[in-house]
Amino acid sequence: MTRRVAAVAAGTSKKWGVYPGTYRDLISEAGKATFDSNPEIHPRDIQGFILASVFPERSIFQSHVATLAAETVGVTPTKIFQRVENMCGSGTIAIRTAYMAIASGLCDVVMVVGAEKMHTPQPVETYMNMLAGVDREYEGALGVTAPVQFALAAQAHMLKYGTTHEQLAQVSVKNHAHAVNNPYAHFPKSCTLEEVLSSKPVTTPFNILECSPISDGSAGMILMSEEKAREYTDKPVFILGTGQAASGFNYANVPSDLSDWTMLKQAAQDAYKMAGIGPNDIDVAEVHDCFSISEIIIMEELGFSEKGKGGEFVLQGRSDYGGDVVINPRGGLLGCGHPLGATGVAQGVEIFRQLRGEAGLRQVEGAEIGLGHNLSGVSEHHVLIYGRGDL
Amino acid sequence: MTRRVAAVAAGTSKKWGVYPGTYRDLISEAGKATFDSNPEIHPRDIQGFILASVFPERSIFQSHVATLAAETVGVTPTKIFQRVENMCGSGTIAIRTAYMAIASGLCDVVMVVGAEKMHTPQPVETYMNMLAGVDREYEGALGVTAPVQFALAAQAHMLKYGTTHEQLAQVSVKNHAHAVNNPYAHFPKSCTLEEVLSSKPVTTPFNILECSPISDGSAGMILMSEEKAREYTDKPVFILGTGQAASGFNYANVPSDLSDWTMLKQAAQDAYKMAGIGPNDIDVAEVHDCFSISEIIIMEELGFSEKGKGGEFVLQGRSDYGGDVVINPRGGLLGCGHPLGATGVAQGVEIFRQLRGEAGLRQVEGAEIGLGHNLSGVSEHHVLIYGRGDL
Numbered sequence: 001m002t003r004r005v006a007a008v009a010a011g012t013s014k015k016w017g018v019y020p021g022t023y024r025d026l027i028s029e030a031g032k033a034t035f036d037s038n039p040e041i042h043p044r045d046i047q048g049f050i051l052a053s054v055f056p057e058r059s060i061f062q063s064h065v066a067t068l069a070a071e072t073v074g075v076t077p078t079k080i081f082q083r084v085e086n087m088c089g090s091g092t093i094a095i096r097t098a099y100m101a102i103a104s105g106l107c108d109v110v111m112v113v114g115a116e117k118m119h120t121p122q123p124v125e126t127y128m129n130m131l132a133g134v135d136r137e138y139e140g141a142l143g144v145t146a147p148v149q150f151a152l153a154a155q156a157h158m159l160k161y162g163t164t165h166e167q168l169a170q171v172s173v174k175n176h177a178h179a180v181n182n183p184y185a186h187f188p189k190s191c192t193l194e195e196v197l198s199s200k201p202v203t204t205p206f207n208i209l210e211c212s213p214i215s216d217g218s219a220g221m222i223l224m225s226e227e228k229a230r231e232y233t234d235k236p237v238f239i240l241g242t243g244q245a246a247s248g249f250n251y252a253n254v255p256s257d258l259s260d261w262t263m264l265k266q267a268a269q270d271a272y273k274m275a276g277i278g279p280n281d282i283d284v285a286e287v288h289d290c291f292s293i294s295e296i297i298i299m300e301e302l303g304f305s306e307k308g309k310g311g312e313f314v315l316q317g318r319s320d321y322g323g324d325v326v327i328n329p330r331g332g333l334l335g336c337g338h339p340l341g342a343t344g345v346a347q348g349v350e351i352f353r354q355l356r357g358e359a360g361l362r363q364v365e366g367a368e369i370g371l372g373h374n375l376s377g378v379s380e381h382h383v384l385i386y387g388r389g390d391l
Numbered sequence: 392m393t394r395r396v397a398a399v400a401a402g403t404s405k406k407w408g409v410y411p412g413t414y415r416d417l418i419s420e421a422g423k424a425t426f427d428s429n430p431e432i433h434p435r436d437i438q439g440f441i442l443a444s445v446f447p448e449r450s451i452f453q454s455h456v457a458t459l460a461a462e463t464v465g466v467t468p469t470k471i472f473q474r475v476e477n478m479c480g481s482g483t484i485a486i487r488t489a490y491m492a493i494a495s496g497l498c499d500v501v502m503v504v505g506a507e508k509m510h511t512p513q514p515v516e517t518y519m520n521m522l523a524g525v526d527r528e529y530e531g532a533l534g535v536t537a538p539v540q541f542a543l544a545a546q547a548h549m550l551k552y553g554t555t556h557e558q559l560a561q562v563s564v565k566n567h568a569h570a571v572n573n574p575y576a577h578f579p580k581s582c583t584l585e586e587v588l589s590s591k592p593v594t595t596p597f598n599i600l601e602c603s604p605i606s607d608g609s610a611g612m613i614l615m616s617e618e619k620a621r622e623y624t625d626k627p628v629f630i631l632g633t634g635q636a637a638s639g640f641n642y643a644n645v646p647s648d649l650s651d652w653t654m655l656k657q658a659a660q661d662a663y664k665m666a667g668i669g670p671n672d673i674d675v676a677e678v679h680d681c682f683s684i685s686e687i688i689i690m691e692e693l694g695f696s697e698k699g700k701g702g703e704f705v706l707q708g709r710s711d712y713g714g715d716v717v718i719n720p721r722g723g724l725l726g727c728g729h730p731l732g733a734t735g736v737a738q739g740v741e742i743f744r745q746l747r748g749e750a751g752l753r754q755v756e757g758a759e760i761g762l763g764h765n766l767s768g769v770s771e772h773h774v775l776i777y778g779r780g781d782l
Contacts, residue, residue: 002393002496054455057448063523064445064478067640067771078636078657081771082484083476087455093473096497097488104494105393106487106633132454242497245469249458266469380458380472 031073091344167311179335186337215337241275279303422464425611482735558702570726577728606728632666670694
């Protein structure tokens, strides 16, 4: 029996979008927000530090960023410190790494920060950096970029299951509506189905309002062993389960129909098994809606919706407040933005707040179990399940 | 009591130096060598995959390299996969992460690969990439690069302890002599004290033969839980202890005299304590001799030599075959090269071979306990202690 691990503090940078300060400034905002969320914790209590950040080498010309970030938030980890990177899912991996550090017994108190400064002085460079996240040599350089990969998944899903563009667009309508209750969102602004369907086309079938924006942002979380956590809060949020699976890197190697995300199914099954629960036990979920289709397939593979019925599920309001499970109360990547390394950590921050009843206007009443899901392309998935520790 | 973790396979790419192939080719060499070292293991047995690589974003314009590498070596990890980066110490951190993944119970079988393609078509770019590894904004851009940082440490040590240039140079003589027995070394060629002292000056007091070269290279290791390891080999090499400590990032913030590496002392103490041993129990060590001075201070902080007496220790042959402890039998970073992400993994490969009696001409007779040490600057240290599992 390994040790239980709980989150005891969490926070994000204030306003996601185009951040005017430096990478260090951005990291420091997450650090301050995280410590502010639990005044019992002093920076000197931190024994470990994990940073999720994808391409500071390109965006600010700096490698070796874990200790840069630790120094910036004012901690001196003397048990573990490292940066993790796995493109869009890096934030969830950072939390998993903190979990492993504590569960394995290497230390008791670990801080996680996710941060990404996506905007560079020259917009073309920002897009080039994103290109380096797919298989640049064999696919990205030939046009098979992220929007194209997910568009192909959408087309496969529409063909196989009869999913409609209206159903896809409803994901954007819901998540943008949620973002209105999140003052830190990149786009805290609702939109109608008509607005989504008539927004600028990007790649068939996506219009611009179905694509997550390029955003700067940061987020932080502090995790502790159960014993330590009880010293610092009476509302710890436990990590109950986690799973991660990938089938490969090159998009051409995806072994299944593009509309079936078998690796997500496997990662979810591992997480549910570890937590000893099933999809019906999840009250609130933060999932990786990088494009509208993503949330639909994710709901299916997580077991919230029947396979192929994700489109109906969202149209019927079953993924919204009052439905089966509230998905993306923070506004999702579509409404809140997607600063790569920060996204998974910010998802964790939202679940932390929801399970402590501290989510304000976004609160899911009585939420006891929450799920965070990140992906790093169609074939790589990362799942965390959190549970209230005060029951 | 957490689960014990053992290495069961290990290998490196063939010839370190200027690698003519692609990043994928380089990774694939480490994969093949690792699987070749233990034919009992099939790629489908691998549940987890950790990649150490520092700046593929710059050297080959590719992020998201963990699954690229997994695909390249032919494994499909469905429990854990991630890239770790902490500049020069990334390789040791990758092995630590594999340790945590197994000890925490998330999985049983993890492959680690470290790989770095340092040479770029334009040499100036290679040096610029190295610049991104120190605090580029506040220090690197102003000239406080790695050679300068370590030269300042050397000057401090010479001033405080009376260490001589001859003593520093003897580190290079010893390690270059060791490299002669390593056909994969970047420079498998011995040199005399006079040659070191009359080689081209780089930064006072270092001459070029006291500085580790820019090398491409890769290395791999497979780790398993004790139970699994016993199924695949009768000579497992256990991880007995590990430690990691940092005081900060910015060089100006180093809290101690530059000749005292207090963070290494702390990381070593943690590792010794976890292993239940002391420095006198170590038979062979692979340590981070990025510059000649490094090995001297490392021997002191690891407790092999008295503080301030590291220079005498090496001159007296106490860190060579027949001495107290054999340091850097593979040739060290000075003789073998320093492909950032690969270095720590390759150190582990050497200790693995030494403890199994498979190190050929480099064999340290009767070696039972070995130590690997990486640093990521003067103030960041990573230590692993390995022990024979067949006794």
